[in-house]
Amino acid sequence: xxxxxxxxxxxxxxxxxxxxxxxxxxxxxxxxxxxxxxxxxxxxxxxxxxxxxxxxxxxxxxxxxxxxxxxxxxxxxxxxxxxxxxxxxxxxxxxxxxxxxxxxxxxxxxxxxxxxxxxxxxxxxxxxxxxxxxxxxxxxxxxxxxxxxxxxxxxxxxxxxxxxxxxxxxxxxxxxxxxxxxxxxxxxxxxxxxxxxxxxxxxxxxxxxxxxxxxxxxxxxxxxxxxxxxxxxxxxxxxxxxxxxxxxxxxxxxxxxxxxxxxxxxxxxxxxxxxxxxxxxxxxxxxxxxxxxxxxxxxxxxxxxxxxxxxx
Amino acid sequence: xxxxxxxxxxxxxxxxxxxxxxxxxxxxxxxxxxxxxxxxxxxxxxxxxxxxxxxxxxxxxxxxxxxxxxxxxxxxxxxxxxxxxxxxxxxxxxxxxxxxxxxxxxxxxxxxxxxxxxxxxxxxxxxxxxxxxxxxxxxxxxxxxxxxxxxxxxxxxxxxxxxxxxxxxxxxxxxxxxxxxxxxxxxxxxxxxxxxxxxxxxxxxxxxxxxxxxxxxxxxxxxxxxxxxxxxxxxxxxxxxxxxxxxxxxxxxxxxxxxxxxxxxxxxxxxxxxxxxxxxxxxxxxxxxxxxxxxxxxxxxxxxxxxxxxxxxxxxxxxxxxxxxxxxxxxxxxxxxxxxxxxxxxxxxxxxxxxxxxxxxxxxxx
Numbered sequence: 001x002x003x004x005x006x007x008x009x010x011x012x013x014x015x016x017x018x019x020x021x022x023x024x025x026x027x028x029x030x031x032x033x034x035x036x037x038x039x040x041x042x043x044x045x046x047x048x049x050x051x052x053x054x055x056x057x058x059x060x061x062x063x064x065x066x067x068x069x070x071x072x073x074x075x076x077x078x079x080x081x082x083x084x085x086x087x088x089x090x091x092x093x094x095x096x097x098x099x100x101x102x103x104x105x106x107x108x109x110x111x112x113x114x115x116x117x118x119x120x121x122x123x124x125x126x127x128x129x130x131x132x133x134x135x136x137x138x139x140x141x142x143x144x145x146x147x148x149x150x151x152x153x154x155x156x157x158x159x160x161x162x163x164x165x166x167x168x169x170x171x172x173x174x175x176x177x178x179x180x181x182x183x184x185x186x187x188x189x190x191x192x193x194x195x196x197x198x199x200x201x202x203x204x205x206x207x208x209x210x211x212x213x214x215x216x217x218x219x220x221x222x223x224x225x226x227x228x229x230x231x232x233x234x235x236x237x238x239x240x241x242x243x244x245x246x247x248x249x250x251x252x253x254x255x256x257x258x259x260x261x262x263x264x265x266x267x268x269x270x271x272x273x274x275x276x277x278x279x280x281x282x283x284x285x286x287x288x289x290x291x292x293x294x295x296x297x298x299x300x301x302x303x304x305x306x307x308x309x310x311x312x
Numbered sequence: 313x314x315x316x317x318x319x320x321x322x323x324x325x326x327x328x329x330x331x332x333x334x335x336x337x338x339x340x341x342x343x344x345x346x347x348x349x350x351x352x353x354x355x356x357x358x359x360x361x362x363x364x365x366x367x368x369x370x371x372x373x374x375x376x377x378x379x380x381x382x383x384x385x386x387x388x389x390x391x392x393x394x395x396x397x398x399x400x401x402x403x404x405x406x407x408x409x410x411x412x413x414x415x416x417x418x419x420x421x422x423x424x425x426x427x428x429x430x431x432x433x434x435x436x437x438x439x440x441x442x443x444x445x446x447x448x449x450x451x452x453x454x455x456x457x458x459x460x461x462x463x464x465x466x467x468x469x470x471x472x473x474x475x476x477x478x479x480x481x482x483x484x485x486x487x488x489x490x491x492x493x494x495x496x497x498x499x500x501x502x503x504x505x506x507x508x509x510x511x512x513x514x515x516x517x518x519x520x521x522x523x524x525x526x527x528x529x530x531x532x533x534x535x536x537x538x539x540x541x542x543x544x545x546x547x548x549x550x551x552x553x554x555x556x557x558x559x560x561x562x563x564x565x566x567x568x569x570x571x572x573x574x575x576x577x578x579x580x581x582x583x584x585x586x587x588x589x590x591x592x593x594x595x596x597x598x599x600x601x602x603x604x605x606x607x608x609x610x611x612x613x614x615x616x617x618x619x620x621x622x623x624x625x626x627x628x629x630x631x632x633x634x635x636x637x638x639x640x641x642x643x644x645x646x647x648x649x650x651x652x653x654x655x656x657x658x659x660x661x662x663x664x665x666x667x668x669x670x671x672x673x674x675x676x677x678x
Contacts, residue, residue, distance in 0.1 A: 211368055212401035214388040216415030216466065226414075230405045308405075 062283040071280060079284035089268065089285060093292065096248050096264040099179055103186045104244040108236055110187065111194035115235075116228075119202035130199065134192040141189065145256045148185045152176040152257070177259025185253050190246075194239035201235025202228070230308075237304045245293055265289055319344035319502060320365070320470065325374030326526075327360050334360040336526035337374070342504065342519075344469075347496050349505045349513040352523035353549070358506045359398075361523075362472050365504060366395045378470060389418075394463035395472040399479070400455045402447045402462075408434070409443035411458050415466040433465040436495065453484045460495075470502045477512060489515050510550050514538065522546050538597075544675050547595050554601075554642050557677070558594040560586050568674065570594060574637030578613050580672040593675045598645040600671035603631060603657060604664050614666040617642065622658050631657070633665060 018026075028034055037044070062079060065072045083089050118129045136144060151157045152175040159171035174180055205228060213223045251266035258264065265285065272282030320342040327335040335357040342348045350358035363369040365376060367388030375382050383391060394415070403411050413430045421429065434440055437457035442450075450458065456476055463471055473492075477485045493516050496503045507513050513520045514534040521531045530542045541547035544555060561577075562569040568582040572594050586592055608614055617635035632641035642665060657663065 206399070206401065208397050208399055208401040209403060211366075211388070212395070212397055212403070212462075213414070214368075215366060215393075215395045216462065217389045217418035219387075219389055222417070227403065 058283045059287060061280050062287045064280040064283075066278040066280050069277075079281050080288070082281070083284050083288050089265070089288075092263065092265040092268050093289065095179070096266070096289075097292070097296070099182055099186075099254075099262075099264060100244050100247040100250075103183050103190070103247050104240045106183060107187045107190055107194045107243050108198070108239050111191055111239065112198055112232075112236070115195045115199035115202055119199055119205075130196070133195050136188065137192050141252065142256075144189060145185055145253055148181070148188065149176065149257060152181050152184065176257060177262065179258065179262045181257040181259070182254050182262045182264070185257050186243075186247050186250065189253070190243045193242045197238040197242065198232060198235040201232040201238075205231045233304070233308065237301075241297060241300065245297060248293055249289065317341065317343040319346075319379060320504075321377040322361075323375050323377070325361070325364065325371045325376060327357075327364060327369055328372045333526050335364070335371075338526075338528050339374075340521065340528060340531055342502060344502055345500045347493065347503045347505065347516055347518045349507060349517040349520045350523055351507055351510055351513040351520050351549075353508055356523040357526040358508075358523050359474055360526075362395075362474055362504060362506045365470070366393055366472050367391050392469040393472055394466050394468035394470075395474065396456075396459045396463050396476045398474040398476070400459040400476075402450070402455050402458055404447055406447060407443070408439065408445045408447060408450070408458055411447055412443075412461045412465055414462055419466075429465055433461040436464060437461045438491075452479050452481075453488070456480065456488065464495075464499070468501065470504060471496075473503060473505045475507055476505075478507075478509075485512070492516060514550075522549060524549070539673075541595070541673065541675070544593055544595070544677075547673065547675060552598050552643055552645075554596045554598065554640075555675075556594045556596075556638055556642075558592055560588055560590045560592060563588055570674070573639075574635045575613070575615050578672060579669050580674055581669075583674050585676045586674050591677050593677050595673040595675050596642075596667060596671055598630070598643040599628075599647075600667055601642065601644045602666045603633070603644055603646055604666065605657070605661070607664050608666045612666055612668065614664050616662065616664055619657060619659055619661045619663055631663075633663060635665065 028038075061071075063075050063077070065074075065076050065078050114133060118126055118133075122129050149156070153159070154171050154173075154176065156176065158175060159168070162168045163171065209227050209231070210223055213227045218226060248264075249266045251264065251270050254262045254264040254267055255270075258267075266289075269282050269285045269289070272278045272285060276282075318341040322338055322340055322342075325335060325338050326333060338357075338361065350361060352358045360369055364371050365378075367383070367386060371384060375384055377383065378392060403414065406414070409430055412433050413426060416426050416429060430443070431440070434443060437460050439454065439457050439461060442454065445454075447455070447458065456479075459476070476492075477488050480488060489512060492503070492505075505513070505516060514537075517534055519531060520534055520537055522529045522537065524545055530537055530546045532540075537546065537550055541550060541553075547553045547555075556572050556575050558570045558572040558575075558578075560568050561571045563582055563586070566582055567579050568586045570578050570580060570586075570592070572578055575594065578594065580594070602608070607616075615635055617633040619631050620634045620641050621630075621632040623630040628645055628647050631644040631646065633644055634641045644665065
């Protein structure tokens, strides 16, 4: 700093004579990121205590082993060995992935027309329509599952209806306590998570793009396939992921309507922490499930990005 | 050029939105190969009329014919028209090349031919080499060019342009005006151009339809609209105009003798409504008035006034001259080259205004 500069600021308080608090305040005010972290601090604390620590504990536990009623906390890969080699875990994981994948696809297929209708054909009170579509969410999750039990059951609405119409003699057994029942229940439960992102992506589409497509010779079907669908793809991709990831780990629905064929990996994890009383194995299974899910999600996002590039 | 003077026929067309008549009983023809502008303030119905031509709106009443065929029942994708949208409507998920080629699907061309057509269209709008650009990476001017190429690649009989230059800055807009005009003349197809910018309409068009409140006020060549507006509304919308209330005192061999409020006794070419005793409006363009310090020699029209405001604009200067008897100062535009003694003309200078008989337009009092 030159002589002229130091004389120019001679009127201000020198850095050294300020109080510590004042100096800290200056540092705080000057640092954009520090202020950002301060704003986030409540969330960060909750995340740290409520998620990161338990997760670290779970990772650690997955390397422990259960010996009778005691837990051996020396490092061991035994659990991972049996998680990979045992056919029951693999079968359950595969079934979970299949059920959730089906669930994600069916939900998106059923939700798309609803979102499309509200985005393009409802002109007034769109918000009311959206709220009505999310109405099932206002009731308890358990209540909804029990409602499906009543609909799908042995003497349920569908079976007794079909019987009284004379279409069937014996109740349809595949309806309840089967993977089908799990898919039906999950699709209904997660519909709103598909409708909303798809609706948002459809609503964002500039209507003049559709007029341009019509002007350039496209009929209604071509317009949908060449403009509406590609532009709503981000919503569809998000919806699929949003449903697939949490449903893989669902255990309430399969426990209540799945029956023996509808049991999923999360039921096994729950059992490890419950009646089997092998917490380290439960932790290992949970981690394995997470790793598989992460791989699938990354591959899926990468694939859809490639697909989008290929389209444009 | 097809030289067909009724290539597009708009017959008694109205469009109502609820109780509002956006287009109100409009009737006119557009010739093949013509550059035709629909000019008016926002809400005058010009865009609605264009959208009816494109097929995005259906007339409530009336019929539109293109090349002799009624088109009311024809959906947009089957019409011989293509449109350049106001916001350009460039497909964001497609690159420039795919945007341009979008309309070729229906023509079922092989790959080589389709590539040739795309190159040709991109060349036409001077976007060679931009094919691989993402549409999100384009500037406003480039988007406009893509929209143009995309519409022209289908070789439409009629190109509809909805304020295509509105979003561009002044310099680019003037450049595009020249290019559009050149393009239209080389292609020889009909351009129907919607704009609220009267200068743009005047520069580009063979004919201009001035619209207001859903009605067409006047359809004529730019020069005629400027020099012979049919109403106060048209005269006011196109350029600047001085209006002075007046009444006809006498008529003699095609000339009307008029008593004006402030401009004295003047003579002008008589019109059908200028019967003896009629209350009319006298209109004079600012650039048809001449300013001088001394009374001009001869028997010409002249009146004295005082400059209230003077504005120097570079190539020309604008003056507002207060004349006794008029309710508003008279606007005068003088070219720099005409201002031999103009340097000394500033606010509060006493001046003489003079004009020729031909400069005056008689209009019906609205």
